[in-house]
Amino acid sequence: MGIFDFLRSKGAKSAPPSGNAPAVDKKIAGPAKVVADKRAQTYDRLEAIQALVDMKTPEAAAALLKRFNFTIDPSITDAEEKDLAFRGIVAAGKDVVPAVIEFCTKAEALTWPLKVLDAVLDDDAYREELLDLLEGFDTEYARNVEPKIQIIQALEEVVHEDVRTAVERFFEDVNETVRFHAVQTTFAQAMPESVKPLIDMLVNEESVRVKNKVAEGLLVRGWTIPEDRRDAVADALGDTGGYTVGESGKIVKRSLRFG
Template sequence: MGLFDIFKKNSGKGDGEKKKPSSIAKWAEYAGSKRAQAYDRQEAIQELSKQGTAEAVEALLKRFTFQIDPSITDQEEKEAAFEGILKAGREAIEPVRAFAMKAESINSPLRVMKSILEEEELVDELLVWLSRWDTEYAKFIDPKLQLLEELGERKHPKIREAVEPFLEDASDPARFNAVVAVLAQQDERSLEPILKLLLDEESTRIRAKIANGLAELGWEIPDDQRDPVRKVLPPEFGIDGEGKIKKR
């Protein structure tokens, strides 16, 4: 190796190569540490918020993995981290998506995505997240419940088909949220799976939700199912002469 090559090699270690890893890594360590001093952590959040990069977003997201006392400081820091993430714009999408796949709660990732994505993109994103869940029993399903609840606040042609399988979920809360989301689509193609759940369901809360939803929608119950449905309806509901569920 000649003298020129040595100088060339050394010059490759310029400011751009050193500066970015060192600055982000330094602030990331403080921002994601519960044990760091509050002023160090807050300064780190401020500095990371200026970066506007996916790497900085990944570091800011770590602030949502722990709580500190007092709660007002905890909330202020998380709000600052949230605002910093938004400054990155669409650069935040990939790190937020990756964070959501492992998070115990997806409230913060959801909030970010709702702020960055248009409605069509957001629904597609939520359905991708939901597709990673099945209907089998699991001890921890908070993200699934949050997703179903979020979808229940929206009306979109893609939601019905994606959510209907969760009407048979092993979890009562998941079935309840699925009922809300399916009925919110106001698509009468859901009547058959909804009635199947109503006839099999043991939860009085879910049966009441179905009865109330069908009464509001005014869907006609098929002749051959009216008697079985009458038997499982909550006492305050009945079926009129047109086959529609009515509240007494």
């Protein structure tokens, strides 16, 4: 039985009782506790999610956010529950944005809440919220870098000068994966103004993977390396997958020969 068949079969039991209705916060508290409980029975958690979805209020939507805090098996059930919660949150509209932002500042993973922001906000507002969230991160060591990476990845789909300048500071992040995604998002902006900071990063970068990503992006974009930086860039590319600086100042890739 799929999730939606189950919910239809439970519809009668999920309906609110007649008579005097309890206060809104009490109506939310019970289902919210079950939604946030990874160890709850699947059918109980589904019923609780649906109960909050049916309320269609920002308060109920905020409670649904807690379902994004954990993963269960099987993965298909996990995805179905999260998708149902997602649609319930989005149905509450822009009034839920403050709760989503607060959740993002504390969550271990941001994939689903960022999808909510993308769904309920216009392009400009979505960009500003992402940039505000990214501003809360520094480039030092962090136990969990996933939220930072996920914001940078989300910005890959948002082309704007403010995105370019905001992401470039993460070229100096201590985490190699953060630097890798910062480079990828920078190239997605397709702005030649990025050449200088990319070169500055490249000549000091230790990760071959990151250097290959920079070289690949410069090659694809066809951007020219300034003449006074070409020797330094060529030296930095010595341990990459065949990338070097051509006579024109553009990055070229030579075939590697073995044996």
